[in-house]
Amino acid sequence: MSPLxxxxxxxxxxxxxxxxxxxxxxxxxxxxxxxxxxNNIQVLADTDAGITIEQLKQVxxxxxxxxxxxxxxxxxxxxxxxxxxxxxxxxxxxxxxGREVKxxxxxxxxxTGILEVIDEQTIELRWTTREPKxxxxxxxxxxKNQRLALDEIQETKLKISI
Numbered sequence: 001m002s003p004l005x006x007x008x009x010x011x012x013x014x015x016x017x018x019x020x021x022x023x024x025x026x027x028x029x030x031x032x033x034x035x036x037x038x039n040n041i042q043v044l045a046d047t048d049a050g051i052t053i054e055q056l057k058q059v060x061x062x063x064x065x066x067x068x069x070x071x072x073x074x075x076x077x078x079x080x081x082x083x084x085x086x087x088x089x090x091x092x093x094x095x096x097x098g099r100e101v102k103x104x105x106x107x108x109x110x111x112t113g114i115l116e117v118i119d120e121q122t123i124e125l126r127w128t129t130r131e132p133k134x135x136x137x138x139x140x141x142x143x144k145n146q147r148l149a150l151d152e153i154q155e156t157k158l159k160i161s162i
Contacts, residue, residue: 008039008071008072009037009039009072010035010041010067012035015035016033018062018063018067019033019043019045019059019062019063021062022058022063023045023059025058026047026055027047027048028045028046028047028051028055029045029046029091030043030044030045031044031045031046031081031085031089031092032044039072039073039074040074041063041074041075041077042077043059043060043063043079044081044085045059045078045079045080046080046081046091046092046095048091048094048095050080050095051080056078056079056080059078060076060078063076083160084158084160085157086155086156086157087101087156087157087158090120090150093115093117093123093150093156097115097116097117098115098116099114099115099158099159100113100114100115100158100161101113101114101115101156102157102159103125103155103156104153104154104155105152105153106152111125111127111146112125112159113125113127114126114127115156120150121149121150121151122147122149122150123147123148123156124145124146124148125145125146126143126144126145127143127144129141129142129144
């Protein structure tokens, strides 16, 4: 590899545009894009229905085919975000509407419940709990709801049950 290739940086905006171009063919969205100082390109992409391997290949081919290795060498990884990645955009929340999630608020409160996406700024969690009866002994099952603004949330992850 020539010294010229070592010094050239990949343009992140160009990679983003190439990703968006490929993703638009199947209504996909870019979850995250990183380009480090060694031109290692990491693309995380998804769709509302879950991205397929073939769709990931389309994104990879579009990026790879439109970047010039003669100008700058690079390594490209294109993948889905995975189940353990926190939800961090409206589309990620919307995609997981109706699923059980764990939420940690910026005040440190931890909640677990069924995600209901209200709008682009607000979600609602719904869960059941056992509470003492108002009168008499024993407990009763009660359904709880809590609305949260997305800017109040530190992290939301899917609750994975086996």
